[in-house]
Amino acid sequence: MNATVAPGITAAQIAEGQQLPALRHPVTATTIVLGALASRDWRPMHHDKDFAVERNGVKNIFINTPNNAAWFERYVTDWTGPRGRLGRLRFEMKKSVFPGDEMCFSGVVRKLSTDATGCHWVDLDLAISVDGEMRTTGFACVAVPADPSDNPWARKGDRWTP
Numbered sequence: 001m002n003a004t005v006a007p008g009i010t011a012a013q014i015a016e017g018q019q020l021p022a023l024r025h026p027v028t029a030t031t032i033v034l035g036a037l038a039s040r041d042w043r044p045m046h047h048d049k050d051f052a053v054e055r056n057g058v059k060n061i062f063i064n065t066p067n068n069a070a071w072f073e074r075y076v077t078d079w080t081g082p083r084g085r086l087g088r089l090r091f092e093m094k095k096s097v098f099p100g101d102e103m104c105f106s107g108v109v110r111k112l113s114t115d116a117t118g119c120h121w122v123d124l125d126l127a128i129s130v131d132g133e134m135r136t137t138g139f140a141c142v143a144v145p146a147d148p149s150d151n152p153w154a155r156k157g158d159r160w161t162p
Contacts (some may be wrong), residue, residue: 008145019108022092022105023104031063033061039066067139082131106129118146
């Protein structure tokens with residue numbers, strides 16, 4: 001059975017300066033530990049509170065880098081829909097995210113472009129804040145469909161140049 005997948009957002013629906021909807025997520029110890037396990041990060045500061053406090057001098061266990069990346073990917077693809085295809089992602093973790101924090105993701109469209117192959121790209125400035133305090137800043141470049149019939153995931157080889 002072939003299911004039709006709604007394209008989500010298309011290039012025509014995006015404008016420079018557009019704000020992405022906020023995503024809020026309460027962080028628990030489970031959020032942090034599962035993220036560390038999923039990325040095979042066995043370093044104790046991501047699952048052992050005593051180690052984090054006594055050896056690292058922080059208040060608790062904290063989200064690791066791959067978990068942060070996964071949250072940004074989710075945020076971007078929740079906005080684009082299933083046909084949004086992440087091309088590039090970079091971020092800088094300025095301060096840790098701990099259990100009890102509520103992460104608030106925000107983003108803004110900085111640039112729209114179309115490459116030589118006809119792929120539509122959106123450059124995004126991204127951020128994670130907790131109680132209004134910036135914890136992580138980032139950038140993503142994501143391919144979006146030109147129209148409902150387009151699918152960046154169908155691009156291969158020379159047609160995919162992130």
